[in-house]
Amino acid sequence: MSKLLLALLLLLTGPSLAGATEEPVAAGAEAAHEGEAEHVDWHSWHAGNEVSNLSSLQRGARNFFAYCASCHSLKYMRYSRMAEDLKISTEQLQQFILPPDAKAADYIVAGGLSPADATNWFGKEPPDLSLITRARHGGGDYVYRFLKTFYVDPSRPTNANNLQLDGAAMPAILSDLGGVQEAVFKEVESVVDGRKVVVKEFSHFELSTPGLLTPAQFDSFVRDTVNFLDYVGEPTQVARRQIGVWVVLFLLALTWMTWLLKKEYWKDVH
Numbered sequence: 001m002s003k004l005l006l007a008l009l010l011l012l013t014g015p016s017l018a019g020a021t022e023e024p025v026a027a028g029a030e031a032a033h034e035g036e037a038e039h040v041d042w043h044s045w046h047a048g049n050e051v052s053n054l055s056s057l058q059r060g061a062r063n064f065f066a067y068c069a070s071c072h073s074l075k076y077m078r079y080s081r082m083a084e085d086l087k088i089s090t091e092q093l094q095q096f097i098l099p100p101d102a103k104a105a106d107y108i109v110a111g112g113l114s115p116a117d118a119t120n121w122f123g124k125e126p127p128d129l130s131l132i133t134r135a136r137h138g139g140g141d142y143v144y145r146f147l148k149t150f151y152v153d154p155s156r157p158t159n160a161n162n163l164q165l166d167g168a169a170m171p172a173i174l175s176d177l178g179g180v181q182e183a184v185f186k187e188v189e190s191v192v193d194g195r196k197v198v199v200k201e202f203s204h205f206e207l208s209t210p211g212l213l214t215p216a217q218f219d220s221f222v223r224d225t226v227n228f229l230d231y232v233g234e235p236t237q238v239a240r241r242q243i244g245v246w247v248v249l250f251l252l253a254l255t256w257m258t259w260l261l262k263k264e265y266w267k268d269v270h
């Protein structure tokens with residue numbers, strides 16, 4: 001009986017009890033067919049992030065404040081709430097995260113960049129990212145693909161373009177870490193309305209300058225960052241999952257006690 005309960009419990013709670021399950025995502029070269037140049041199917045990339053993984057969330061927060069917060073705000077999230085949820089100590093918050101003029105109870109603002117400057121430099125104001133994983137089709141996977149598909153494009157003012165968001169105004173700010181990638185396109189003939197047209201189809205990336213991180217490390221960097229944004233989009237999911245485990249345990253205990261009670265009541269009837 002107890003084995004059965006345990007099995008049921010593991011089944012119900014899944015990876016949140018099993019802890020940090022970091023499934024490696026095949027993000028790099030995937031040979032499509034033998035003999036052909038390797039084709040990268042970036043549309044099917046998954047972030048594979050796990051919101052119950054606290055250390056991943058902490059690393060993601062660190063990444064966000066180091067690389068994104070200069071341009072992007074999180075206007076629905078307070079510094080203090082984030083610190084509480086992610087178990088970031090008050091000292092760490094003061095020392096590494098809080099801007100000098102901000103209080104812990106403030107909402108997370110974009111540091112430094114004024115909207116007017118942003119519009120001048122990028123032609124667009126960097127959007128608030130509080131709800132980005134919920135606003136975009138594909139959620140966290142969308143943001144993951146966005147962060148991993150910047151490529152060199154001299155025709156763009158930022159010298160960079162993006163497969164997920166063609167003509168993106170955001171510069172390839174992570175190329176120090178992930179490296180500078182060139183995108184290789186091939187020309188494919190297809191028939192549209194009975195007419196033959198030649199379309200450019202993405203084939204694969206070539207790393208022209210390696211980054212400070214290995215591809216696997218960069219992948220984890222992006223996954224952690226996406227994980228953090230996923231949490232910010234729905235902060236209660238962390239607490240909800242923790243509470244969920246206790247609810248399931250409680251229900252199982254209750255079922256067991258009810259069963260004992262039933263046995264007790266019926267034991268003289270037969």
Ligand code: HEC
Pocket residue numbers: 063064067068069070071072122124125126127129132136143146147165167168169170171173174225
């Ligand atoms: C130098 C300023 C700057 C920095 C730093 C920056 N971004 Fe951006 N970001 C932008 C701008 C500008 C846009 C608007 C792009 C557009 O709509 O074309 C943007 C857009 C986005 C979007 C929305 C894409 C969409 O579909 O609309 C996401 C997601 C994003 N950034 C994530 C990040 C993350 C994560 C980081 C940190 C790793 C980061 N950004 C760092 C300037 C920046």
